[in-house]
Amino acid sequence: MVRIGYTMMTEQAGPRELVSHVVGAERAGFDFSVISDHSFPWLESQGHAPYAWSVLGAAAQATSRIPLMTYVTCPTFRYHPAVVAQKAATLQILSEGRFRLGLGSGENLNEHVVGAGWPAAHVRLEMLEEAVDIIRRLFAGGYVSHHGAHFDVENARLWDLPGPPPPIGIAVSGPRSSALAGRLADLVIATEPKRELLAGFDAHGGAGKPRVGQLPVCYDPDRAAAVARAHDQFRWALGGWKVNAELPGPEGFAQAAAHTRPEDVADAIPCGDDVDAFVRAVRPYAEAGFTEVALVQIGGDHQEPFLEWAGAELLPALRAL
Template sequence: MTRFGYTLMTEQSGPRELVRYAVAAEEVGFDFAVCSDHYSPWLSEQGHSPHAWTMLGAVANATHRLPFMTYVTCPTMRYHPAVVAQQAATLQILAEGRFTLGLGSGENLNEHVVGQGWPGVVDRHDRLFEAIRVIRELHSGRTVNHRGRWYQLDAAKLWDLPEQPIPLAVAVSGPKSVERFATIADEMVLTSPDADAVSSWQEIRQRKPGDTGPSRVTGQLPISWDTDRDTAIRRAHEQFRWSMGGWEVNSNLPTPTAFDAATQSVRPEDVAEQIPCGPDLDAIVEAVRPWREAGFTDIALVQIGDERQEEFLAKAAGPLLAKLRESDN
């Protein structure tokens, strides 16, 4: 049975609003939530970027049932992996076992701000692999001394660890990263409905000693629900045209200004072809179908635009979830 999630999109909403939306998402019946972790919005029109970890601490306290995950945190530049390990351990205690640590190799948009440049993809994956090893070691409760290529730890130990292990999900971008990270992560995050990647991931995981079966695979689908389709298309174009460039572009552009310049030729109708817009819930169900058929166990919806979040959660989310679950049977 597919699980359906709600996205706490830090790029388009403030921290108090995001906590309120998480509570509403739990009440309406979403199965889980995911939260972006950015230093900057993709486009200036989105207008926000609060600190994800601070906000998630409040979400852990305000909700009771809703599992949630970072989608995703980069533990290699803006954060040292030792800090991410501590943040994740504390958050899992506050969440009483509902938290999943989602990790990825990052985007220039968020990581360049610490003034260390932006490495190539091979170095980014090497850094991520080493960071995951560091986080795993610290979550064991042992005192860690580490002298690696990218990170050093001197007698580092976490003093507050949760009783429940912290599942670790990793965002992959192609066959090489699938093969590499399936051996070290528990779950996969993928930005497109790639059935081959899902199949390869599960096959590698099944060969791992002690594996307990297929792992969780999470994807994300943007939607622009509104009672008026033209309004929904305008909002999707204004705030989500950045997504049309694909991951190779999106991971390397450095600023909202750069994303604005790179998407000047993207038309509203181009966005509407890729993102379901308007009041038709069946169109959203149909857009979910390729993800489900590709083998995704978890699909998170992104309702575009802060101005329609409360109305979406109050009026559309319940009937939409019912339709999605009915189509899943």
């Protein structure tokens, strides 16, 4: 059975609302939750970008059952890996073991704010590999010093260590990142239901480990309203991550998606209130081998009706997968 998760989308809601939403997701019966970690929304119409780690701390206290996870944090530009290790260890304690640390090589949209430049993809993956090593060493306890190609750590230590430490997930989008995740991660993260991503993960040590996907959806009893909202706020998603990782701001995403039509979005994202359409959208993830799928309900002001509908109708249907 595929576990179904809920996404706290920081680009489309404020911090207090996000906490309220995940409380509602727990009540509705979602199996887990994830949160995006951005400093910018993709499009100005989304309108938000609160600090994900503060939201997670509040969510850990406001909920009691639902697992929490970053989807994903970049531990190489805005955050030093030693700082990420401290934040993750603290969240694991606050949540009483419900936290998973999802990591990725980042997007220019968010990481440009610290003015460190935006290197080629292979360099970003080298940085991610070094960062994961630092984080794991700190999770192991004791003092850590490190002087590598990209990061320096001087006599660092985590004084509040959870037991066990949070599992580490790595986001993948191609063969190189899949191989990296297979070697280093406890679980793999992807946003497309591609078998080849999981095959690369398995081939390098990931066999048998959890694999988490993500899918945008747009529930509304009025399908036309759902399509319009999905086009307004999520048309950027059709560009693919090779493009999306490079764009520096909402204006770039708006220009890149300028010719994306509402019908294009409706073909890619289930819209409306047809349970079968939502199940059909999730099925490729199950067939590709994903063990978990986190749903993104598009529209910050449309979470409560989605959660009520999901608890009553959608989740029972999806659990048949």
